Amino acid sequence: MRAIVIGGGIVGLSSAWFLQTSGWQVTVVDRNDFGDNCSYGNAGYVCPSHFIPLATPGIIRQGLKWMWNSESPFYVEPRLSWPLLRWAWLFAKNATAERVTAAAVPLRDIALFSQQTYHEWSSLPGMEMAYEKKGLLEYFQTSEKEAHAHHVREDALRLGIRAEMLTREAVQAMEPQTTLNIKGALYFPDDAHLYPNKLMHSLRSALAGLGVTFKGNEIVKGFSMDQQQIRQVVTTRHRYDAEAVVLAAGAWSSDLVRQLGLSLPMVGGRGYSLTLENSSNNLNHPAVLMEGRVALTPMDGNKIRFGGTMEITNTTRAPRMKRVKGIIHAVERYLPDFQIPFPAPDKIWYGFRPCSADGLPYIGRSSKARNLVIATGHAMIGLSLGAGTGRLVSELLNEQQPSVNLRPYDPERFG
Ligand SMILES: Cc1cc2nc3c(=O)[nH]c(=O)nc-3n(C[C@H](O)[C@H](O)[C@H](O)COP(=O)(O)OP(=O)(O)OC[C@H]3O[C@@H](n4cnc5c(N)ncnc54)[C@H](O)[C@@H]3O)c2cc1C
Structure with missing residues (x-):
């Protein structure tokens, strides 16, 4: 067959x-x-913690504010396209608390099922992927995101996903090699990550x-x-x-x-990443910068990848370098010791996420x-x-x- x-x-x-x-x-x-x-160039998270879909209450108001900032993590390129308009209408319709709650169980179930598969693959001879189960930290700097983290933790525990609130000091002890400019973090000990290219x-x-x-x-x-x-x-x-x-x-x-x-209502959501090898800027654990919407992943022993932005744009549009600057500036706000030189254009990776409407x-x-x-x-x-x-x-x-x-x-x- x-x-x-x-x-x-x-x-x-x-x-x-x-x-x-x-x-x-x-x-x-x-x-x-x-x-x-x-x-290939994604952040490599294998993450049952991500049980909240993209369409959430408040995302549209926040997105409209971000539209006017060329370094912001979210952008929709205005254009007259029926598929885009239909997607946006369905997206707005699904950005409700009820829909988010309804999505959590299916997202958890498929994520745990998938994580189990990676776990099995990682022990097969020749299947190299630098799979590590070290958990994921979600750093927050503001009281608003701290309150949000508390809610997410409660939802996670209800779903049977372990989650802990950590103080700044506790996170700093996990990352002793660099100064953290954070208020604290939400920690998901059962998340994993891998090196997608491998x-x-x-x-x-x-x-x-x-x-x-x-x-x-x-x-x-x-x-x-x-x-x-x-x-x-x-x-x-x-x-x-x-x-x-x-x-x-x-x-x-x-x-x-x-x-x-x-x-099939769907748009391409472009994101960018850059990867440093043998850099002195490194971390022990993958981290999400909650306010900055940036993902940082130490991977494959000697690499660290920085990824972010959600740019709803035509898949043929040239990359917007200001968004990459936005990623680097966000990292520097949380990790002031990090000094990331702006990479040459050929070192900047981008890809289009297939974004459904809900x-x-x-x-x-x-x-x-x-x-x-x-x-x-x-x-x-x-x-x-x-x-x-x-x-x-x-x-x-x-x-x-x-x-x-x-x-x-x-x-x-x-x-
Ligand atoms: C910056 C960034 C960070 C991310 N971080 C994470 C993360 O940490 N964890 C996570 O789970 N996800 C992450 N993602 C999302 C994840 O990368 C995507 O959801 C995933 O790679 C999509 O995989 P796919 O196989 O559906 O599509 P793709 O990897 O895009 O593959 C689709 C393939 O179809 C081919 N194709 C398209 N049209 C045709 C055609 N007509 N004929 C033949 N071939 C065709 C394309 O060439 C392409 O190779 C991230 C994404 C970005 C951009």
């Missing part, structure tokens, strides 16, 4: 892994050469060893249909016969399914094509949920009972 996976990001490669190991003959097709996509390379070579075929520099343009099934996946170079198709094309997925008559991924079958499984829309937590999503994809195509309730992820929930 042949399966075509569209997209060589973490979701596509994880799907390929679980399909190939369960007897499918998998081909992964990507528009690029498998050397980079959103799954994971992606390892996964790819492991898949090649298992017999998966990779077709790079081929853009999937469409599908040849018969009796509500995809018979062929049509690319710029070939037509591939398929008994099953997995759509894991990240921020580009909605363009592809539109031609099947399916609406912060929950789209995972499931589609009524438009019976042999298609959609797996995308993971926004800020696609690395964290990626391995678990791949496993769920294979459970669906193998007609097994999914390990996680998939109803909240229905790709057709917006009609």
Whole structure:
């Protein structure tokens, strides 16, 4: 049985892994050469603590304020686009306390399931990913964010996720090599992190060893249909016969399914990162700067990565360097000993997060094509949920009972 996976990001490669190991003959097709996509330069958090979706009450007011600051962590490029307007309308509709509460259990369940998969992978011979379970610190500087951290901690404990409030002194003792300009932190001891670049390379070579075929520099343009099934996946170079198709094309997925008559409200949310090697600026634990909305991750022994910003923009737009300055300035406000030289443009990485309208991924079958499984829309937590999503994809195509309730992820929930 042949399966075509569209997209060589973490979701596509994880799907390929679980399909190939369960007897499918998998081909992964990507528009690029498998050397980079959103799954490479991210912050590497594998984080059950992230059970709050992007659409939260107050985000729109805050976002509007940030719109006028070129270094701010959030920006929506104003443009007349029907998909963008529809996404924004649905996003606003979902930014309520009730929806956030309803999203927490599904996000926790898939995150724990996925973390377990990374844990298993990390002990496989040859699967290098620098996986570490050291927890995650969320630094706050203001009373407002401290109060928010208290609420998040209570919600986490209700969900069975361990969370502790730490004083500045306690955090400083965990990070003795640098001065922390913080009021305290919320600590999630059970979060993990990894080095995404290493994971992606390892996964790819492991898949090649298992017999998966990779077709790079081929853009999937469409599908040849018969009796509500995809018979062929049509690319710029070939037509591939398929008994099953997995759509894991990240921020580009909605363009592809539109031609099947399916609406998948989604936008690309650009984020930037820079990675220092053998730097004297380092930390022992991954950290989120709550007010600054920046992620810092010490990874793979001698590296530290700084990542952030959510820029809803066209995927062809040139990078905005002022946003990178914003990341560096935020780090310096919390960690005054850190001196980060502004990197050369080729050292600045960026990627587009596939942002669904309600912060929950789209995972499931589609009524438009019976042999298609959609797996995308993971926004800020696609690395964290990626391995678990791949496993769920294979459970669906193998007609097994999914390990996680998939109803909240229905790709057709917006009609
Ligand atoms: C700065 C930053 C920090 C982040 N930090 C974290 C984090 O710490 N933890 C976390 O969980 N998540 C994080 N994320 C989010 C995470 O990186 C993404 O959610 C995840 O990588 C999405 O994976 P994906 O496989 O869905 O998409 P991608 O990795 O984007 O892969 C999609 C692939 O599909 C291909 N494609 C698209 N269209 C076509 C087509 N028509 N034909 C063929 N191929 C196609 C693309 O070329 C691409 O290779 C972060 C993101 C950013 C930007």
